[in-house]
Amino acid sequence: MTVAAPRRARFPLLRALRRQPLAAVPIAFLLLVVVASVFARQLAPYAPDAFDLPNRLSGPTARHLLGADELGRDVLSRLLYGGVRALVGILEAVLTATVVAVPLGILAGYLGGTFDRVVSWLTDLVLAIPAIILVLVVLTVFPGNSHAAMIAFGLLVAPGFARVVRGVTLPLREADFVSAARVAGVSEARIMTRHILPGVTRTAIVQASLVAANSLLFAVALGFLGLTATPGEAEWGQIVAGAAQQISVQPWLLVPSGGLIALMALALVLFGNALRDAAADLGASAEPPAVTTEPPATPNTARPQAPDALFSVRNLTVAFSQRGRDTVIVDGVSFDVHAGETVGLVGESGAGKSVTALAALRLLARGGRITAGQVLFEGRDLVPLDDRTFDTLRGSALGLISQEPLSSLDPAFTIGSQLGELVRLHDRVRGHANRERCAELLRLVQLREPERVLRSYPHELSGGMAQRVAIALALAGRPQLLVADEPTTALDVTVQKEILALLRQLQRDTGMAVLIVTHNLGVVADICDRVIVLYAGQVFEDAEVYALFDRPLNPYTLGLMGANPANARPGQPLTVIPGRVPPPGTWPAHCRFSPRCAYVQDRCLAAPVPLVEVAAQHDSRCVRAAEFAVVNPTTVTGRDAALTAQEVP
Numbered sequence: 159m160t161v162a163a164p165r166r167a168r169f170p171l172l173r174a175l176r177r178q179p180l181a182a183v184p185i186a187f188l189l190l191v192v193v194a195s196v197f198a199r200q201l202a203p204y205a206p207d208a209f210d211l212p213n214r215l216s217g218p219t220a221r222h223l224l225g226a227d228e229l230g231r232d233v234l235s236r237l238l239y240g241g242v243r244a245l246v247g248i249l250e251a252v253l254t255a256t257v258v259a260v261p262l263g264i265l266a267g268y269l270g271g272t273f274d275r276v277v278s279w280l281t282d283l284v285l286a287i288p289a290i291i292l293v294l295v296v297l298t299v300f301p302g303n304s305h306a307a308m309i310a311f312g313l314l315v316a317p318g319f320a321r322v323v324r325g326v327t328l329p330l331r332e333a334d335f336v337s338a339a340r341v342a343g344v345s346e347a348r349i350m351t352r353h354i355l356p357g358v359t360r361t362a363i364v365q366a367s368l369v370a371a372n373s374l375l376f377a378v379a380l381g382f383l384g385l386t387a388t389p390g391e392a393e394w395g396q397i398v399a400g401a402a403q404q405i406s407v408q409p410w411l412l413v414p415s416g417g418l419i420a421l422m423a424l425a426l427v428l429f430g431n432a433l434r435d436a437a438a439d440l441g442a443s444a445e446p447p448a449v450t451t452e453p454p455a456t457p458n459t460a461r462p463q464a465p466d467a468l469f470s471v472r473n474l475t476v477a478f479s480q481r482g483r484d485t486v487i488v489d490g491v492s493f494d495v496h497a498g499e500t501v502g503l504v505g506e507s508g509a510g511k512s513v514t515a516l517a518a519l520r521l522l523a524r525g526g527r528i529t530a531g532q533v534l535f536e537g538r539d540l541v542p543l544d545d546r547t548f549d550t551l552r553g554s555a556l557g558l559i560s561q562e563p564l565s566s567l568d569p570a571f572t573i574g575s576q577l578g579e580l581v582r583l584h585d586r587v588r589g590h591a592n593r594e595r596c597a598e599l600l601r602l603v604q605l606r607e608p609e610r611v612l613r614s615y616p617h618e619l620s621g622g623m624a625q626r627v628a629i630a631l632a633l634a635g636r637p638q639l640l641v642a643d644e645p646t647t648a649l650d651v652t653v654q655k656e657i658l659a660l661l662r663q664l665q666r667d668t669g670m671a672v673l674i675v676t677h678n679l680g681v682v683a684d685i686c687d688r689v690i691v692l693y694a695g696q697v698f699e700d701a702e703v704y705a706l707f708d709r710p711l712n713p714y715t716l717g718l719m720g721a722n723p724a725n726a727r728p729g730q731p732l733t734v735i736p737g738r739v740p741p742p743g744t745w746p747a748h749c750r751f752s753p754r755c756a757y758v759q760d761r762c763l764a765a766p767v768p769l770v771e772v773a774a775q776h777d778s779r780c781v782r783a784a785e786f787a788v789v790n791p792t793t794v795t796g797r798d799a800a801l802t803a804q805e806v807p
């Protein structure tokens with residue numbers, strides 16, 4: 159396995175900007191205005207207040223290129239001298255708005271809850287009051303002070319700006335690389351500054367350029383009204399005001415000042431648009447997750463927690479709320495994972511596998527919460543722990559690898575930077591020792607040329623390499639339990655096998671436990687010791703892997719195996735489970751699988767079906783489970799057939 163030569167994508171936004179066809183003109187114009195304003199003294203042909211009465215109201219001439227005003231003052235010189243003041247005003251407003259809005263938006267989006275509600279309420283309040291009224295109040299306190307006025311303007315536009323930043327933060331908060339950082343034990347403050355802030359930067363730049371255009375017009379308006387400039391001063395608003403007074407005598411006078419301001423505003427907006435398009439070229443943000451509604455919930459039984467289990471989930475119930483209504487997604491799930499054991503969570507799409515695993519790691523998407531049950535690690539219930547205590551456990555006790563390896567890596571940083579950060583956090587080492595440990599972690603996940611990989615950015619890695627790096631990140635804290643959410647789904651078959659072999663090897667070497675979420679019965683057969691079959695938010699079967707494949711005790715498991723192409727007989731169609739998994743909120747009160755079950759009887763429809771231990775360490779949620787224990791009515795050929803690694807439909 160080799161790595162492409164790392165090419166550092168420095169200043170990607172600037173590069174993307176260069177590819178925008180409409181970017182060059184506004185940028186050149188803005189640069190010209192800035193340079194001309196800064197060097198006004200050197201460039202202006204006259205002093206701003208130098209009178210030339212014989213040429214008053216002259217229009218453009220060789221002497222006065224842009225004409226002269228009612229006192230014969232050179233319009234070009236006055237515009238040049240007024241430039242710095244206008245630019246400083248824009249800068250003050252933009253800086254104020256950005257400094258307030260970006261942290262506020264990130265905090266509101268990331269922390270959510272009461273903080274978010276308070277920010278949202280304040281935003282509504284500020285947006286409801288016209289900015290000019292508040293600035294007039296400020297100018298009453300600081301008469302004629304343009305700095306105070308522009309800072310106040312910046313503060314007034316900050317809430318709208320913050321709302322946009324919050325919107326970008328929301329999906330970032332759910333991004334896999336943020337979850338991975340959280341699981342790895344990185345502090346919330348660090349996640350916000352290192353992972354969220356770069357993600358909102360592009361939007362913030364675009365937003366800031368819009369604030370710049372608005373603040374220019376606002377500054378000119380204040381000058382025009384004489385609120386921040388004295389009459390006749392070389393200030394853009396006053397220059398426009400003077401020209402407006404002479405409109406019937408010399409209409410030309412309005413052209414240079416009005417034109418310059420209009421072009422400036424246009425250039426700032428075009429610059430913002432170009433930045434936005436350049437940012438879009440660099441990749442769009444993740445979509446927020448879908449949310450469902452409707453409530454149910456049925457009682458569940460669970461076997462007592464195994465006393466020696468490393469990790470136990472007991473009667474875990476998870477609900478997502480939308481518009482005030484709760485929908486139960488995971489309903490009283492219980493299972494144990496022992497040290498060194500690999501447990502698979504398997505079931506059709508929508509069964510609740512990922513939500514169960516993510517709830518255990520406190521990584522539920524917004525709106526999701528544990529409504530009942532326990533998540534025990536070494537006998538200690540993690541559910542009531544405050545975030546700070548929980549964070550200390552994550553990363554060192556629990557690790558996560560996700561379905562999309564690339565999405566668990568922050569695209570803005572090299573692998574060395576991301577891995578180095580975790581090594582610094584867990585091993586408290588910097589410099590050479592840090593680099594050594596990073597390389598050791600990469601060797602542990604069997605990546606060749608670790609130094610080269612450390613210098614690479616995520617986009618320079620293949621899928622298999624990215625997943626190995628993601629595993630290395632998860633291993634940085636030496637977790638006792640690794641949660642792997644569909645770790646091979648996004649990879650091609652050969653790479654899937656390599657990653658599974660790696661997980662097996664790592665487990666042998668480190669003795670950690672693995673909880674693996676998968677659709678794939680082949681993966682289950684390949685690496686799991688125990689299997690939990692989930693259906694419609696409930697555990698339907700819980701068994702040791704050989705027992706499950708050799709003698710499944712639940713019609714749903716039988717259905718999954720029958721639908722597995724590995725079990726197909728030549729010339730015979732695949733058995734498929736008819737119908738679909740009922741969506742959360744529509745589950746029947748009796749057996750949830752009964753509408754699709756080939757073995758359904760009246761008693762299945764009478765009441766909720768409990769999960770019972772049918773054979774030693776083998777639970778099934780089926781009123782007919784004991785019958786399956788005596789006679790196995792399937793054509794299932796056992797674990798070996800399933801090893802052909804095929805997906806559950």
Ligand SMILES: Nc1ncnc2c1ncn2[C@@H]1O[C@H](COP(=O)(O)OP(=O)(O)OP(=O)(O)O)[C@@H](O)[C@H]1O
Nearest residue numbers: 447448449450478487507508509510511512513523
């Ligand atoms: N953020 C969310 N808001 C509301 N409902 C959600 C959310 N995330 C998941 N769900 C719902 O929870 C149910 C279980 O989802 P989950 O992702 O756990 O399924 P799964 O068994 O892992 O399936 P898959 O393999 O397709 O991910 C689904 O019906 C899904 O729509």
